[in-house]
Amino acid sequence: MTGTGTTHETEIFVDPAVPLVRIVREFDAPPEKVFRAHTDPELLARWLGPRAHRMRVDHYDCRTGGSYRYLLGGDGYEFGFHGSFHEVRPGELIVQTFTFEGQPDGVALEKLVFEDLGAGRTRLTSTSLVDSFADRDAFVASGMESGVVEGYERLDELLAG
Amino acid sequence: MTGTGTTHETEIFVDPAVPLVRIVREFDAPPEKVFRAHTDPELLARWLGPRAHRMRVDHYDCRTGGSYRYLLGGDGYEFGFHGSFHEVRPGELIVQTFTFEGQPDGVALEKLVFEDLGAGRTRLTSTSLVDSFADRDAFVASGMESGVVEGYERLDELLAG
Numbered sequence: 001m002t003g004t005g006t007t008h009e010t011e012i013f014v015d016p017a018v019p020l021v022r023i024v025r026e027f028d029a030p031p032e033k034v035f036r037a038h039t040d041p042e043l044l045a046r047w048l049g050p051r052a053h054r055m056r057v058d059h060y061d062c063r064t065g066g067s068y069r070y071l072l073g074g075d076g077y078e079f080g081f082h083g084s085f086h087e088v089r090p091g092e093l094i095v096q097t098f099t100f101e102g103q104p105d106g107v108a109l110e111k112l113v114f115e116d117l118g119a120g121r122t123r124l125t126s127t128s129l130v131d132s133f134a135d136r137d138a139f140v141a142s143g144m145e146s147g148v149v150e151g152y153e154r155l156d157e158l159l160a161g
Numbered sequence: 162m163t164g165t166g167t168t169h170e171t172e173i174f175v176d177p178a179v180p181l182v183r184i185v186r187e188f189d190a191p192p193e194k195v196f197r198a199h200t201d202p203e204l205l206a207r208w209l210g211p212r213a214h215r216m217r218v219d220h221y222d223c224r225t226g227g228s229y230r231y232l233l234g235g236d237g238y239e240f241g242f243h244g245s246f247h248e249v250r251p252g253e254l255i256v257q258t259f260t261f262e263g264q265p266d267g268v269a270l271e272k273l274v275f276e277d278l279g280a281g282r283t284r285l286t287s288t289s290l291v292d293s294f295a296d297r298d299a300f301v302a303s304g305m306e307s308g309v310v311e312g313y314e315r316l317d318e319l320l321a322g
Contacts, residue, residue: 017294018179018180018292018294019179020292064228065227065228065245066226066228066245067225067226067227067245083247084226084227084228084245084247085245086244086245086258086260086268087260087268095258095268097247097256097258097270099247099248107247107248107256107270109258109270109290109292111268111292127292129270129290131179131181131288133178133179
């Protein structure tokens with residue numbers, strides 16, 4: 001949807017030394033607003049994941065020491081995701097764990113850093129750390145890139161609205 | 162204290178490929194009992210860390226989605242530690258985050274696996290994953306080994322009691 005004027009690229013880095021993925025994306029909105037779109041489950045449900053998916057929130061208690069669970073689904077299928085919030089610093093940082101319930105023994109440690117670029121712009125850097133290169137590479141190969149890119153385009157639209 | 166009959170060695174492995182530390186230790190008690198010594202804060206306070214330290218529990222809600230904070234102190238000093246429990250499977254597994262508050266931006270993802278060896282014995286494997294080799298190596302160099310070894314000797318005594 002070019003009508004929204006989205007020109008930001010989503011950069012995905014696969015670290016050669018450590019089993020993590022780093023995703024960097026800029027948004028035309030201040031950190032507080034981008035942060036809120038990550039912590040308010042009603043807003044999150046409007047942009048997370050590919051357009052074809054519906055998000056259903058089981059619980060989403062985004063504060064230090066809180067936890068979450070949500071489901072993403074389409075026609076006839078639904079995937080669960082859950083984790084806990086290690087630390088939430090308003091407008092700045094979210095550190096959380098993440099498990100895809102289709103692979104219940106897997107867990108990632110995720111860090112989202114919201115950086116104020118001034119002039120109402122934000123750089124969001126998300127890192128996802130796991131304990132093996134094989135798991136990291138399988139995650140990247142799973143097609144997560146297209147879901148992330150599409151989700152951030154939806155987030156652009158939400159922030160512009 | 163050799164009188165307790167402790168003969169178990171604490172093995173500490175520094176992974177060459179991934180920034181994690183793996184600690185392996187056997188205990189002469191069944192998994193349920195070793196597990197409970199990790200989840201009940203009153204028991205935990207009796208063994209965690211070196212003998213010279215006192216543990217003070219701020220909160221310790223050891224269940225999936227819960228969180229914790231405790232302090233370890235001696236004469237005139239006290240260190241805080243906090244994190245969240247990503248997953249707790251009774252008698253089997255604890256996955257948690259861990260931050261030493263002296264280094265508030267650092268965070269580790271910890272996995273404790275309780276393995277039933279039969280005959281009332283348990284093997285506990287703890288892994289601690291961070292996002293850089295420098296941080297992992299600093300953690301190992303900090304003298305954590307002596308604290309872990311002494312803590313597990315105290316746990317032997319608690320389990321025998």
